[in-house]
Amino acid sequence: MTDPLSRVFAALADPTRRDMVARLTEGDHTVNDLAAPYDVSLQAVSKHLKVLEDAGLVTRSREAQRRPVHLEAEVFDLMTKWIERYRRQAEERFARLDAVLARMQDDESGTTATTQQQEGTAS
Amino acid sequence: MTTMQTPDTTTRYPEAAILADEHVPAVHIWRDFDATVAQVMRAHTDADLFAQWIGPDSLTTSIDEWSCRTNGAYRYVARRGEEEYAFRGTFPFVGEDKIIQTFTWEGMPESVALETLTLEDLGDGRTRLHGFSICDSFEARDGMLASGMEVGIHEGYAKLDRMIVEGTL
Numbered sequence: 001m002t003d004p005l006s007r008v009f010a011a012l013a014d015p016t017r018r019d020m021v022a023r024l025t026e027g028d029h030t031v032n033d034l035a036a037p038y039d040v041s042l043q044a045v046s047k048h049l050k051v052l053e054d055a056g057l058v059t060r061s062r063e064a065q066r067r068p069v070h071l072e073a074e075v076f077d078l079m080t081k082w083i084e085r086y087r088r089q090a091e092e093r094f095a096r097l098d099a100v101l102a103r104m105q106d107d108e109s110g111t112t113a114t115t116q117q118q119e120g121t122a123s
Numbered sequence: 124m125t126t127m128q129t130p131d132t133t134t135r136y137p138e139a140a141i142l143a144d145e146h147v148p149a150v151h152i153w154r155d156f157d158a159t160v161a162q163v164m165r166a167h168t169d170a171d172l173f174a175q176w177i178g179p180d181s182l183t184t185s186i187d188e189w190s191c192r193t194n195g196a197y198r199y200v201a202r203r204g205e206e207e208y209a210f211r212g213t214f215p216f217v218g219e220d221k222i223i224q225t226f227t228w229e230g231m232p233e234s235v236a237l238e239t240l241t242l243e244d245l246g247d248g249r250t251r252l253h254g255f256s257i258c259d260s261f262e263a264r265d266g267m268l269a270s271g272m273e274v275g276i277h278e279g280y281a282k283l284d285r286m287i288v289e290g291t292l
Contacts, residue, residue: 009261009262009266009269010262012261012265013261013262013265018145018261022145082269083143086141086150086269087139087141089179090141090152090154091138091154092178092179093177093178093179094139094154094156096177096178097156097166097176098156098157099176100166100172100175101156101158101162102157104158104162104165104166104172105158105162
């Protein structure tokens with residue numbers, strides 16, 4: 001669990017942390033703000049925050065006394081890119097399926113002697 | 124949230140659309156095909172046809188076991204040189220426009236995804252495919268999304284090589 005992406009996933013595998021992240025998309029929050037909706041101790045919330053911080057998902061300002069928690073949007077860009085890569089792979093697979101379907105249609109319509117020989121198909 | 128809804132019929136998917144669900148560890152995929160439901164179904168249930176497109180391009184897929192019917196099972200292996208990725212599962216349900224199957228990468232045999240493939244007749248000779256894959260944890264789902272990243276990159280290079288050889292570039 002050392003690579004950054006795995007840390008991001010592990011951090012987001014927890015429903016409370018996902019909810020915290022969702023709330024941080026609206027803007028920065030203090031730890032007290034973040035803790036308010038949950039029936040857990042401040043300490044537990046701090047633990048969750050530490051995991052999110054270690055994953056690079058959030059940062060906490062050192063200067064301001066309230067030390068608001070800030071969501072690092074770039075990490076989400078990384079995830080978006082990676083979902084896009086998954087989508088592209090699926091699309092490549094479906095493009096191959098398009099080709100198979102086109103050949104099936106040719107086979108069905110071309111019942112005459114002109115039916116093309118296909119390479120590699122077992123008959 | 125609208126994630127569980129099938130998008131309205133005016134939306135077209137000439138290219139694959141993916142949605143990673145926020146609430147359950149699942150992925151949706153939509154894609155329209157210029158073929159009938161029966162044809163798209165056959166391309167999924169017939170082993171010879173399935174092997175032609177499941178890919179990826181850079182790997183050679185061979186099907187060891189194939190019984191695509193309710194209560195059937197499958198296993199296929201994608202190979203490239205020394206590399207080998209085997210996938211297997213069962214088909215709890217196979218109907219005229221629906222396939223429900225389990226999906227496991229043998230490298231993580233205890234992580235089993237449940238996939239529901241539904242084909243919808245769009246009424247103009249075209250068919251919409253909706254795939255819904257649900258994993259047993261968000262970690263497994265995200266792992267699935269991330270898997271094949273490397274394959275994808277290799278494949279991209281392979282395509283590029285081919286285009287260069289063919290002079291398309």
